[in-house]
Amino acid sequence: MSIRILVVDDEPAIANVVALKLRNAGLDVTVAFDGREGYEQAMTDRPDFIITDLQMPGMNGLELVTRLTAELGSGIPTILLTAKGFEIGDALLADLPICRVMTKPFSPRELLAAVRTALGLCPVN
Secondary structure (H helix, E strand, O other), X not given: OOOEEEEXXXXXXXXXXXXXXXXXXXXXXXXXXXXHHHHHHXXXXXXXXXXXXXXXXXXXXXXXXHHHHHHHOOOOOEEXXXXXXXXXXXXXXXXXXXXXXXXXXXXXXXXXXXXXXXHOOOOOO
């Protein structure tokens, strides 16, 4: 069984680095470059996990996760990436399937470890 991960970030360099790191770890990765594209991709592919940027034009990461959770009945586990200094209230996160919030810049190795932990996979070497 292949674990399907959707990476959503409007900065192609970040999306591509994250996708490469996850693919090199043997995960099946799809990339979307904004929230609307990410939403459409998630509704079509039903990924097992999402990594999304918070601040994107059109539909931000929280809107993406909220909409998917409402429409699918249960949420897709998610790591939310955010710019340094941008705070998200715990009450806002409480009803969403957000496993972790990571601040940019982040280590791709740390992100892979967080994904593996959230999915219950063995830790990174």
